[in-house]
Amino acid sequence: MLELDTTIITPASVFETSGHVARFADWMVKDTKTGDVLRADHLVKNVLEARLAGDKEARGLAAAPVVEDKKKKKGKGAKAQAVQLADEVVAEYETILAKLDNYSGADIGELCRKHNLRNPDTGNEVSEPQLFNLMFASSIGPTGQHPGYLRPETAQGHFLNFSRLLDFNNGRVPFASAQIGRSFRNEISPRAGLLRVREFTMAEIEHFVDPENKRHERFDEVRDIKLTLLDRHIQEAGKSTTTEMTVGDAVDKGVIANETLGYFVARIYLFLTKIGINPARLRFRQHMANEMAHYAADCWDAEIHNSSGWTECVGCADRAAYDLSVHSARTGHPLIVREALKEPIVTESEVVEWNRKALGQKFKQDGATIAKTVEALDQAQLTALKGQLAQGSAPITSADGKTFTLTPDILTIEFKTTKQWVREFTPNVIEPSFGLGRILYTLLEHSFWSREQDIDRGVLSLPPLVAPTKVLIVPLSARVFDPLVKEVHAKLRKAGIFSRVDDSNQSIGKRYSRNDELGTPYGVTLDFASIQKRTMTLRERDTMEQRIGGIDEVVEVLIELVNGSMDWAQACERLPAYDGVQAVE
Structure with a gap:
């Protein structure tokens, strides 16, 4: 992939051409009395989910979550009240929630009137939905004569530089460009920490491919990966039933449009699970017709379940030839590939x-x-x-x-x-787009837990791949073990493994517990036996199991564990268990 870094402030003409000025918008409603602005689909979702939670409590199936703001006691819709709903009403609410992303503004307005959906904070009625453009407007030049926008995505920078990128790849497709950078969206209601913010970091890939040949030469490597899919037809029927299917079957059956799109969906799955996302809480949801971006021919979102529900963290879209075609038409510069036959x-x-x-x-x-x-x-x-x-x-x-x-x-x-x-054609684009803040938040939530024997002892089970500190070095006491600490630290540093030393006055158990909460996967302890026998114990964070071996042998095992060429079970076969009797005073 060709890496690039493009401008954040972009002339308005770019986004006028791409369609963002006209269509990059969400539906919003206003509280008719206070003027508070709410995102329309979130209002529908929050109110209906609260009513369903109240229904479950009334039926004795579950406790309704309290979402009341004590400062707004007059808010009639602020609490999930234990009220039993008719079965047909429950079914209708569930259907609405399943196909919520497919509703237009007029549809949402009708839902608010039909089901008396009000501002949950005040209990007031809301206005008819209105479109709100999500881009931040700006101006360029000393007198502000040139309108511009902060980019809502990094993608347009790829398309404006397509000719240069094609030259770098010797005029041939397929090839890809990649960029990591800040993007800006004027969200109607930012909330939930990193899940919905106005300024965030994106990582986007634009894979340019022949429209008549969307096969991928490495597709067979991922063909047998099994994914949890929620396709558009299920959602349009008002359901949210998922299907487990291999990527190969999904492409063969036309559920996923083509091999290249399927390849990147599978690679997204591999990436997310490798960094520590729980695969049981990961699904791929296909966009329905009304929610499809104006540039997309097909799109799948990697949604990760967390305390706020299912959250889109990665999008993978087939943008067809839309972007290159509109920019070419606007500028008169042909953004095409010329293929010698x-x-x-x-x-x-x-x-x-x-x-x-x-x-x-x-x-x-x-x-x-x-x-x-x-x-x-x-x-x-x-x-x-x-x-x-x-x-x-x-x-x-x-x-x-x-x-x-x-x-x-x-x-x-x-x-x-x-x-x-010579054959001339405008390439199509497959775009995986990663919201790094959302991925980080859900990763932390999936990784954090408490030990049964002590709920105050938190553990952050980050894989070694993404843990900031890979190894904790714990000397039994300070000064005496300084030469050994420096030796072990130097050997790990030479192998490219980041480690830190904790020689505080706390007990070894407390030092380990503190670093368990920081996500450090491995710890080594140097005691008096280390001086006499040159041995060192190795501790694994999640199981708290300890093994022992020579310093050099333990370092070799650590290198393989951190690099991913060995798992803990294999490490246990290499090193004997530590029973606590090796220390010599």
């Missing part, structure tokens, strides 16, 4: 040849309209027109209803055979 494409067709001078003299300003009308005709229509011209003249009618009479001195139509040795 081994065998020519031979075509036989009727070809129009104009006498431009005669056309202009006879029809003047209408000449361009006539040429455009004729060149839009298909082969059958051209054949018919050719026959009429052979009789002396032929009438044609333009799109605006004007009729013109053409004669053989203005144009001729001949049947020709042509050979095309």
Whole structure:
């Protein structure tokens, strides 16, 4: 992949061309009395979920969560009240929630009226939904004469630099570009920490591919990966039932549009699970027709379950040729790939040849309209027109209803055979887009837990791959073990493994417990036996199991554990268990 870094402040013309100015928006509603602004789909979701929770409590199935703000006691909708709903009402609410992302603004307004959905903080009615553009407007230049926007995504920078990127790849596709950078969206209601913010870090890949060949040469490597899928048809039917399916089956059955899109969906799954996301709380949801971005032909979101529900953390879209086509049309610069063919494409067709001078003299300003009308005709229509011209003249009618009479001195139509040795096409784009803040938040939530024997002892089970500190070095006491500590620290540093030393006055147990909460996966202890026998104990964070071995042997095992070439079970086969009797005072 070709890495690039593009501008954050972008001229308005770029986003006018891409469609973001007209269509990059969410629906919002206002509290009719206080003027508070709420995101419309979130209002529907929160109120209906609270009512369903109250229904469960009334039926004795679960306790309703209290979401009341004590400062707003007048808020009639602020608490999930234990009220039993009719079965058909429960079914209707569940259907609405399953297809919520597919509703238009008018649909959401009708839902608010039909189900009396009010501001949960105040109990007041809300206005009709209105579109709110999510981009931050700015101005460029000393007098502000050039309007601009803070980018809502990094993608447009890739497309504006497509010609350069293509040159770097020697004019061939497929190839990909990648960028990590800040993006800005004027969210209606930021909330939930890193889950919905106005400034965030994105990591985006734009994979350019031949529209007639969306196969991927490495697809067989991921074909058998099993994913949890929620396709658009299930959602449009008002359900949220997921299906487990391999990526290969999903592509073969047309659930996922093509191999390249399926390949990146699978790679997203591998990435998320490798860094520590719980695969049982990960699903891929397909966008429905109304929620599909204006540029997308197909799109799947990697949604991760957390305390706020299912949250989109990665999107993977087939943007087709939309972006390159609109920017090319606006600038007049062809954003295309020219492919030399081994065998020519031979075509036989009727070809129009104009006498431009005669056309202009006879029809003047209408000449361009006539040429455009004729060149839009298909082969059958051209054949018919050719026959009429052979009789002396032929009438044609333009799109605006004007009729013109053409004669053989203005144009001729001949049947020709042509050979095309170069194929020109606008590539399609497959785009995986990662919200790094959301991924980080859900990773922390999935990784944090407490030990059964002591709920105050928190553990952050980050995989060694992403844990900030890989190894904790714990000397039994300070100073005496300084030479050994420096030796172990140096050997780990030379192997590229970040470690830290905790030589505080706390007990070894407390030092380990403190670092368990920081996510440090491994710890080594140096005691008096280390001086006499050059041994060292190795502790694993989650199980608290300890093994023992020579310092060099333990360091070798640590290197393999951190690099991922060995797991803890294999380490236990290499090193004997530590029973606490090796220490010598």
